[in-house]
Amino acid sequence: MSSPSNGKSAVVVGAGIVGAACAHRLRTLGFDVVLVDRGAPGEACSFGNAGRIATSLVTPKAVPGLLPRIPGMLLDRRHPLKTSVAFVLRNLAWCMRFARAGAPREAARITDALHVLLSRGDAAIDRLAVATGATDVIRTDGVLYVYQDPALAEAARDSMAESDRRGTPVHYVTGDQARDVDPAIPASVTCGFHKPGERFVRSPIELTRKVAGAFTAAGGVLARDEVVRLETRAGYPPRVRCRNGSYEADKVVIAAGAWSPGLAAPPGIRILVVPERGYHAMLPHAGMELKTAVHYGDRLISMTPMTGGLRVSSGAELADVDTAPDWKRRDVVIEGARALFPDLDDSGATRWMGPRPSTPDSLPVIGAHPEHPGVLFATGHGTLGLTLSAITAEIVGDLATGRVPDFDVAPYRPDRF
Numbered sequence: 271m272s273s274p275s276n277g278k279s280a281v282v283v284g285a286g287i288v289g290a291a292c293a294h295r296l297r298t299l300g301f302d303v304v305l306v307d308r309g310a311p312g313e314a315c316s317f318g319n320a321g322r323i324a325t326s327l328v329t330p331k332a333v334p335g336l337l338p339r340i341p342g343m344l345l346d347r348r349h350p351l352k353t354s355v356a357f358v359l360r361n362l363a364w365c366m367r368f369a370r371a372g373a374p375r376e377a378a379r380i381t382d383a384l385h386v387l388l389s390r391g392d393a394a395i396d397r398l399a400v401a402t403g404a405t406d407v408i409r410t411d412g413v414l415y416v417y418q419d420p421a422l423a424e425a426a427r428d429s430m431a432e433s434d435r436r437g438t439p440v441h442y443v444t445g446d447q448a449r450d451v452d453p454a455i456p457a458s459v460t461c462g463f464h465k466p467g468e469r470f471v472r473s474p475i476e477l478t479r480k481v482a483g484a485f486t487a488a489g490g491v492l493a494r495d496e497v498v499r500l501e502t503r504a505g506y507p508p509r510v511r512c513r514n515g516s517y518e519a520d521k522v523v524i525a526a527g528a529w530s531p532g533l534a535a536p537p538g539i540r541i542l543v544v545p546e547r548g549y550h551a552m553l554p555h556a557g558m559e560l561k562t563a564v565h566y567g568d569r570l571i572s573m574t575p576m577t578g579g580l581r582v583s584s585g586a587e588l589a590d591v592d593t594a595p596d597w598k599r600r601d602v603v604i605e606g607a608r609a610l611f612p613d614l615d616d617s618g619a620t621r622w623m624g625p626r627p628s629t630p631d632s633l634p635v636i637g638a639h640p641e642h643p644g645v646l647f648a649t650g651h652g653t654l655g656l657t658l659s660a661i662t663a664e665i666v667g668d669l670a671t672g673r674v675p676d677f678d679v680a681p682y683r684p685d686r687f
């Protein structure tokens with residue numbers, strides 16, 4: 271049990287990379303902070319991602335011309351996109367908003383708003399890594415996008431050009447040039463794109479643990495409990511009700527990833543965040559070694575060299591958080607990786623599924639509740655939660671201390687849906 275004291279008490283709900291970074295930031299700013307999670311830090315979606323600090327990905331998911339292609343994607347067994355009619359019907363508002371986000375003018379607005387965050391993402395990650403002793407987790411070997419089918423590379427050219435225009439150097443490479451960058455790239459690759467400056471982490475869980483560890487070392491409190499609801503009353507500080515107690519604080523930060531909408535509902539705000547589930551396999555004895563992080567464009571599969579082996583990941587399965595994993599999706603990921611590396615050894619491979627907290631407009635949800643300013647949201651990061659964790663935490667720190675961020679954060683406000 272805790273209670274507001276000097277205006278500087280905070281509870282952060284969710285110890286994924288986003289919540290851990292927010293808790294660390296608030297502690298650094300002098301708040302008494304309790305970080306509540308039902309599990310250990312970083313064990314949900316933040317555990318299994320592809321590890322990329324993907325600050326070049328300025329293009330939103332819904333792009334002009336995508337909608338007519340969706341039925342074909344859903345029918346293709348190998349395509350990462352999967353959902354069910356029941357899920358779509360239960361989440362019609364999200365789907366309609368997604369459709370609207372693909373209109374040319376809206377897509378351009380979203381790209382600008384994403385760029386504002388992404389262009390600050392690398393520096394913020396560096397500040398967080400230095401402050402938490404995590405600089406050694408970051409690898410600077412660059413990212414390669416590789417293609418066997420040149421037509422698919424051609425289709426990606428516009429978004430690559432957009433990344434380049436927005437400040438991340440992207441070089442078109444022939445198959446041989448790709449092999450010069452990373453000798454493991456096979457002869458079947460005809461072309462690709464190289465992002466030499468883009469970074470990735472060798473272990474996402476290690477990053478979150480280091481951030482959470484630095485938070486507790488600085489006097490922050492990590493509480494293992496399940497939050498059952500958030501209570502708000504005009505004129506009173508918000509209260510977080512857990513299974514084993516409750517916390518009242520000047521600021522409550524909802525950073526519960528794909529579970530955030532369930533916590534946001536009682537105080538009367540609709541957060542359009544749905545679980546977009548991805549799958550990975552860790553291959554401890556892959557039989558080959560990558561130097562760079564590789565995105566295999568023909569099958570939309572990420573391959574990241576990490577501590578403990580090669581991580582192959584993919585999947586955009588729109589399904590409820592508590593629906594059982596469809597492990598066939600993980601097998602499709604390995605099968606896809608074999609289309610690039612036929613001799614890939616999957617002995618001892620692990621399997622994992624995690625839900626990205628995805629918004630229909632590909633923008634995160636960062637900001638204060640319109641009626642309860644003590645409640646802040648830091649969620650909805652979709653495919654970019656690791657990348658945007660540190661800049662999100664800096665914005666949350668600004669909002670909690672009443673400092674106006676030095677760029678416009680209105681595009682991310684929670685009441686935009």
Ligand SMILES: Cc1cc2nc3c(=O)[nH]c(=O)nc-3n(C[C@H](O)[C@H](O)[C@H](O)COP(=O)(O)OP(=O)(O)OC[C@H]3O[C@@H](n4cnc5c(N)ncnc54)[C@H](O)[C@@H]3O)c2cc1C
Pocket residue numbers: 283284285286287288289306307308309310311312313314315316317318319320321322323324495496497498525526527528529530546547548549550583584585624625626627648649650651652653654655656657658
């Ligand atoms: C396959 C895959 C690849 C990805 N690749 C990348 C990548 O390369 N780069 C990138 O930037 N992003 C990537 N992402 C996305 C990224 O992993 C997520 O955006 C990010 O992990 C979200 O972090 P989070 O802290 O918001 O959520 P989570 O990590 O899911 O954390 C939420 C926390 O809230 C806790 N919680 C929820 N409800 C409650 C409750 N009621 N009580 C107590 N605790 C609760 C959970 O236990 C959990 O620990 C990828 C995702 C996937 C699935």
